[in-house]
Amino acid sequence: MIPEKSRISQGQFMFIVVQSQVGVGILSLPNKVQAIAKGGGWISVLIAGLAIQVIILILCALCKQFPSDTIYSFLPKITGKFLGNLLCFAYISYFLLSAGTVLAKFADVVERWVLQGTPRWALLILSLLTCMYLAIENLRVIARLFVISSLTIIVMVVLSLMGYVNVNFSYIFPITEAGWGKIVKGASESLFPLVGYEIILVTYPFVEGKSGGKLKAASLGNMLITLFYAFEVFTCLLIFSPAVMSEISEPLLYMLKGFSFQLIQRIDLIFLSLWVFVVSTAMVSWIYMATVGLGRFFHRGEHKKAVPYAMFILFILAMMAQDPSISDFYDRMLKIGHYTFVVGLPLILLCFTYLIRKRRT
16 A cells, blocks of 8 residues: 555656656767767657657556556566565666666766865765655655756756857758668667666556556656757757767766856856756665665665665765776666666566466456
8 A cells, every 4th residue: 555645646757757867878978879870869869768658658558557566566476476576676786786877977977077186985975865865755755856856957958058159050960971770779879868767667656646647747757858868969969060079078068168157157067066966866766766675675665764775885886886897887787787677577577467367357
């Protein structure tokens, strides 16, 4: 039974999906997709958003079969207690690794752009304490903050619009210069900065209303973030020539660094401050997904008791990611984990569930 204090509206659910999908990837995505798809990089992002929409349909269809259960509750029902619990721990590990990777990349960017002399461990502890303050709350409280923090995305778009005083549309033509094969390959690269929508698997039963409304809310959230990412990529492709784009790892920040006003000298730092807030909410999403599972197994469903030691695990993961080889290993494991736990396994479970119900009828 879902506690009343943890129930959320479909509108709040949409903002949870929005905030969960916004992460560190937005800063480096323009550089990565331009290297593959050239001027068609923004199309790659839109294709990735369409692919994610298909995955969201699968996730919502699966959760619809068990409207009162999170993935930690319905997995044992489908596969049996032993295998189901093993898969639950696999999901918890995937969520923790995702949170640790986001935290590590977050610390890398802050170290490079703002706090060069600050020890990494200090950055990580400050970030984790901030996230912990929200992660221990129930889902309704988390959702309310997510609604407020989504307003910062609008400000980020407004700041990015300043770059249009120096655009050069010739940089993106011909749009299909790289070929559709490369554009589709760029979509695969764009897929991972957009992850986070798998929070559906954990929050679906907390959402009020019918399944159709829940699907619409998740779909709208994905659409908004896809358009936001496509806009930022498109903007960077117009500002930087292909030769320059290949040399800068975070084009968005470099673009804003060139602008200043009489009262404000560093627009990029304002953008970065907003980005820090948004990424913190994304980390809270991953932490919540993991601790709900840990709370179910070890704390009688109270996820907040699992938050402190989950934070310790994330600290260790992020400290280890200082080594570039470890960071690359995390990225490879996350790609495998995403295709396994967010795409492949839910599709198999959905088909299996339909077959079982068909036999019973």
